Amino acid sequence: MSDAAQGPGWWMASDGKWYPPEDHPDRRAAAGDGGYPVRFGLDPGDGRIARWRALVHIFMAVPHFVVLYALGIVRNVLVLISFFAVLFTRRIPSGIFGVQAMVLRYSNRVVTFVLLLTETYPPFDFSTATEDPGGHPASTSIDEPEQLNRWLPLVKWFLVIPHFFVLALLAIGGFFAYIGGWFAVLFTGRMPEGIRNYLVGVMRWGTRVSAYFLLLRDEYPPFSLQ
Numbered sequence: 001m002s003d004a005a006q007g008p009g010w011w012m013a014s015d016g017k018w019y020p021p022e023d024h025p026d027r028r029a030a031a032g033d034g035g036y037p038v039r040f041g042l043d044p045g046d047g048r049i050a051r052w053r054a055l056v057h058i059f060m061a062v063p064h065f066v067v068l069y070a071l072g073i074v075r076n077v078l079v080l081i082s083f084f085a086v087l088f089t090r091r092i093p094s095g096i097f098g099v100q101a102m103v104l105r106y107s108n109r110v111v112t113f114v115l116l117l118t119e120t121y122p123p124f125d126f127s128t129a130t131e132d133p134g135g136h137p138a139s140t141s142i143d144e145p146e147q148l149n150r151w152l153p154l155v156k157w158f159l160v161i162p163h164f165f166v167l168a169l170l171a172i173g174g175f176f177a178y179i180g181g182w183f184a185v186l187f188t189g190r191m192p193e194g195i196r197n198y199l200v201g202v203m204r205w206g207t208r209v210s211a212y213f214l215l216l217r218d219e220y221p222p223f224s225l226q
Contacts, residue, residue: 037143037217040108040207042117042200045137047190049116054186057114064110064122071103075214082215083153090147092215097144098128100214104207105132105140112138115178115199116185142211149218156212163209163221170202170225201225 078100082092092100109122118137125135132139181195208221 036208036222037145037219038208038211038221039139039141040200040204041139042112042196043137043139044117044191044196047193047196049119049185049189049191051186051189053119054116054182057116060121061110061114064106064113064124067124068107068110071106075100075103079214086148086153086215087150090150091145092148094144095128097142097216098130100216101130101140101142102126102128104142104210104214105138108140108203108207109136109138111203112200116181116191117196117199140207142216145217148215152218153215156215159220160209160213163205163223166223167202167206167209170205174199174202198225 078096082096082100085092085096105127106122106125109125112118113120113122120137123135125133127133130142130144132141177195177198181191181199184190184192184195202225205221205223205225211217212219212221
């Protein structure tokens with residue numbers, strides 16, 4: 001959100017503010033997020049990936065793996081703080097909520113790069129905005145709730161178990177899809193649309209489950225790739 005357009009595709013809402021293209025209602029409807037308060041999407045551009053990138057993306061991402069390891073430690077501490085914050089106050093402090101949103105966004109950007117879904121190198125961006133600030137084809141946004149159910153944290157980690165089983169199966173399919181996509185990029189310079197859509201769908205599902213597991217939202221995640 002901004003007081004002025006920040007680039008191509010920015011649009012003005014009824015509140016007089018400018019929003020990035022990924023937040024346009026038509027685009028959200030096309031992404032099939034169904035109004036769920038946790039959103040992940042990817043702008044594939046023209047879909048082309050330089051063939052040589054299949055050989056180096058995973059190595060280029062090594063610095064980000066180090067950052068993600070450190071962020072993972074911070075996230076674990078914040079989950080514990082969030083648990084007691086929700087239990088006693090029914091909300092997560094905005095600062096902590098923003099950091100959790102940032103970690104999910106950072107992780108998704110790195111994963112899309114490693115999976116050859118985009119050529120854009122992930123920025124070392126630690127913005128804690130809950131709405132994706134843009135700057136990368138992968139977009140992750142989480143609506144911050146005014147209040148949370150104080151008792152759900154006691155059972156959320158059990159309620160989410162069915163999702164873990166399904167995501168494990170989807171991840172197996174995703175592994176073979178990635179292998180097929182890797183060879184497709186290596187020989188054709190393009191990730192097949194079907195494979196890309198499947199991998200993005202699995203990431204979208206996983207992002208929703210992660211937000212629920214991390215106590216950021218009370219709405220139970222749908223069993224959906226859309």
